[in-house]
Amino acid sequence: MSGVPARASPAVQAEALYLINLLLVPGLAFLLLLLLFRRHRNSTDPLVRGHVRQTVAASLLAGLLLAGGPALMVLAGDLSRPGVWIGMVLYFVCCHGTLVLLGVFGLARALAGKPFSYPLLGRYA
Amino acid sequence: MKYQSQAVAKPYFIAAIGLFVGQIVFGLIMGLQYVVGDFLFPAIPFNVARMVHTNLLIVWLLFGFMGAAYYLIPEESERELYSPKLAMLMFWIFLIAGAVTILGYLFVPYAKLAEMTGNDLLATMGREFLEQPLPTKVGIVIVALAMLFNLSMTVLRGRKTAINLVMLLGLWGLAIFFLFSFYNPANLVKDKFYWWWVVHLWVEGVWELIMGAMLAFVLIKVTGVDREVIEKWLYVIIAMALITGLIGMGHHYYWIGTPSYWQWWGSVFSALEPIPFFMMTLFAFNMVNRRRREHPNKAAVLWALGTGVMAFLGAGVWGFLHTLAPVNFYTHGSQITAAHGHMAFYGAYVMVVITMISYTMPLMRGRAANSKTAQVVEMWSFWLMTVAMVFITLFLTAAGTLQIWLQRIAAEPMGFMAAQDQVALFYWMREISGLVFFVGLVLYITSFFIKGKEAPAD
Numbered sequence: 001m002s003g004v005p006a007r008a009s010p011a012v013q014a015e016a017l018y019l020i021n022l023l024l025v026p027g028l029a030f031l032l033l034l035l036l037f038r039r040h041r042n043s044t045d046p047l048v049r050g051h052v053r054q055t056v057a058a059s060l061l062a063g064l065l066l067a068g069g070p071a072l073m074v075l076a077g078d079l080s081r082p083g084v085w086i087g088m089v090l091y092f093v094c095c096h097g098t099l100v101l102l103g104v105f106g107l108a109r110a111l112a113g114k115p116f117s118y119p120l121l122g123r124y125a
Numbered sequence: 126m127k128y129q130s131q132a133v134a135k136p137y138f139i140a141a142i143g144l145f146v147g148q149i150v151f152g153l154i155m156g157l158q159y160v161v162g163d164f165l166f167p168a169i170p171f172n173v174a175r176m177v178h179t180n181l182l183i184v185w186l187l188f189g190f191m192g193a194a195y196y197l198i199p200e201e202s203e204r205e206l207y208s209p210k211l212a213m214l215m216f217w218i219f220l221i222a223g224a225v226t227i228l229g230y231l232f233v234p235y236a237k238l239a240e241m242t243g244n245d246l247l248a249t250m251g252r253e254f255l256e257q258p259l260p261t262k263v264g265i266v267i268v269a270l271a272m273l274f275n276l277s278m279t280v281l282r283g284r285k286t287a288i289n290l291v292m293l294l295g296l297w298g299l300a301i302f303f304l305f306s307f308y309n310p311a312n313l314v315k316d317k318f319y320w321w322w323v324v325h326l327w328v329e330g331v332w333e334l335i336m337g338a339m340l341a342f343v344l345i346k347v348t349g350v351d352r353e354v355i356e357k358w359l360y361v362i363i364a365m366a367l368i369t370g371l372i373g374m375g376h377h378y379y380w381i382g383t384p385s386y387w388q389w390w391g392s393v394f395s396a397l398e399p400i401p402f403f404m405m406t407l408f409a410f411n412m413v414n415r416r417r418r419e420h421p422n423k424a425a426v427l428w429a430l431g432t433g434v435m436a437f438l439g440a441g442v443w444g445f446l447h448t449l450a451p452v453n454f455y456t457h458g459s460q461i462t463a464a465h466g467h468m469a470f471y472g473a474y475v476m477v478v479i480t481m482i483s484y485t486m487p488l489m490r491g492r493a494a495n496s497k498t499a500q501v502v503e504m505w506s507f508w509l510m511t512v513a514m515v516f517i518t519l520f521l522t523a524a525g526t527l528q529i530w531l532q533r534i535a536a537e538p539m540g541f542m543a544a545q546d547q548v549a550l551f552y553w554m555r556e557i558s559g560l561v562f563f564v565g566l567v568l569y570i571t572s573f574f575i576k577g578k579e580a581p582a583d
Contacts, residue, residue: 082530086523093522097442101434104406111407112414 010040011051015107015116018055022062022100030059050115055106058118062099069095126488128199130206135489136216137192138482142570144185144223145475149563151178156556160549169231176256177230182470183254184223187265189478190299190335191219191272194292196485197342198276201292202283207275215268215275222264226257248309252316254324255306262306269300287356288345291363292338298331314382325374328474329440333366333401336477340432343484344409347426348416358408366401373398376448380457388450395448399441402473406433421580422487422494424503424572428480431511435472443468443518455533460525460548468518471510479569486573487580496577503572509565516558524551 014036021029037056043049069091077084102118109116126132155174157164162171199206206212229238239250242258249259257265273296280289305322341359345352375391409430420426443465447456456462483503487495494500531544539547 082527082535085530086526089526090519090522093442093446094519097438100403100442101406101437104403104437105410108407108410108414111411114414 009110010036010043010048011110012107014040014052014055015103015110018059019100019103019107021059022096022103030063033059047110047113047115050117051106051110054116054118054121057121058099058102058106061118061120065095065099066092126485126491128205130209130212131196131199131485132489133206133209133212133216134192134196134485136213137188137195138486140216140220141185141188141192141478142482144181144188146566146570147227148178148181148185149559149566151181153556153559153563156552156559159545159552160556173230173235176235177227179254180230180256181227186474186478188219189474189481190296190332191216193335193339193478193481193485194272194276194296196481196489197292197339198279198289199283201286201289201342202279204279204283207278207282211271211275215271218264219268222261222268226261229258230256247307249307252309252320255320262303265303266300269296269303273297273300286352287359288338288341291334291341291359295331295334295336295338298334299327302326302331317381318378318383321374321377325377326371328469329370329373329398330367332474333370334363336432336436336473337362337366337401337405339477339481340405340409340429343425343429343480344412346484347418347420347422347429348412349418349420350412350415354415355408355412358404358412362401362404362408365397365404369394369397369400376450376453379450379453392448392450396445398448399437399445402433402437402441406437409433420494422484422500424495424500424507425480425484427504427507428476428483431507432472432476432480435468435476435511435514437472438515439465439468439470439472439518443522446522455529456525459528459532460521460551461529462525464518464521464525467521468514471514476511492579492581494580495572496575496579498577499572499575502568502575506565506569506572509568510562511565513558513562513565517555517562520551520555520558524548524555527551 014033017029017033017036021027021033033056037052040048040052041056043052070088073084073088073091077087079085106116106118151174154165154169155171155178158166158171158174165174195206195212229242233241235250235256238258239245242250242260244250244259247259249262250256255262273293276293276296280293302323305319308319310316310319337359341355344350345355371394372390373395375387376395378387378391410433413426413430447453447461447465487493495503527548528544531539531547532541
């Protein structure tokens, strides 16, 4: 089917690394994503360029949301109060689940040879 | 509809929806009893409402799976069903047996019901989800075997595809694992050990095969993507479901008296259990993104995509939340389990059955898709039920977290009932979400009666 990239396309790799960073090996997968970003951030193929740039920006945002939110709650709240734990559990599960789902949507779009913009990031491509 | 005999699916689906309404009504009654303990007491005690709520869920999903199989297998096998009469006979037997059982729960004290139905001959009652009297259990086996004979003969004489073989494998697994409901050893550890062979190996084993086959069938129809592509995905998904789900059963064996190695086996394999659900979401969205046709039944496409997302969240994310042994040590048997159970059942099985109904019902009524107005109402019902279920899950998660803190972490732990009092606010919010869910369900049923310009059948 024309327009559908090969499985090893950098667009697919970028989306897969975004998900691996969230699910399996945080940090290491992000470093690999940065390598991919260095190589393809100015690719002439808008599909590759878009997915690579979007995933790096989304990973940074994910890191901020997943680390920053709970950190704020710990700093501002009293951990001996159950309400803080309820907030943290709900926040982390919802935030992480949403970020993973967005990655799934991005990977599905990349596999179909289509662009994808993560919410909050605009059309950084 | 390509084959006349596929029409036997229709009564199965109608019965499924009717029982779904009953399930939600009893869910609302029970939800209110959490905060107003005397509500409808002694007419409907809490334990009876809970039994009816969970049993109706199982029975209506079984009706849904059977209806789906009777529609899907003839079409995949490219021939008429082996015996439509047998399918209809089994429908009436199952419906009457189910209705009598529910009436028995409601109007006969459970101990008396056990005595009346021969539980002293072979004791199988009194266990969660398997409360059915012996004759009902025997009836389920008869209905399942007759259905499997009917469907297997259809497949044997017709075309074999990955979809109908996976569906058949799932249904055979369903029937075989149900046989463990007849084994009720006196040793409580062994009892729970084998009880999970029905409960876990259904919902985290063979039902996933049924779900995968149904989703693949609908996606082929609504996207026009090559069967080869979809079948490859299906093989990988069911392989992952079985690899992770079978040994993942260990997450039920942590604290029931089984050897401690189950804490490792259960943790490792059940941590992998989100993979097939993750893949189903990717699969559904990938196929829709690669679609070669715009199917007029937009509502069915929405349900199919929603199944992937909600199954991943409910079964995958909320399952993982409390599946590791060190976490489960605290969360076991709390409202966290209820949160997971609600969203997982809705996302994985309720939604896939509705996907199948949404796709097939218009075809069985002689059109490719319902009118735009009917579809808009159906899509409203999708969003109302789905968003309500998300909130039910969130409120139960909050209730569970507070319950764990009060009962198991606080310096001076509270007793169960004292802790229940403290989480009442979340139960009220869950009940309100439940009412929104019910409104969504009413809209869903209404959508079947809305007329308008319908898309003609191919």
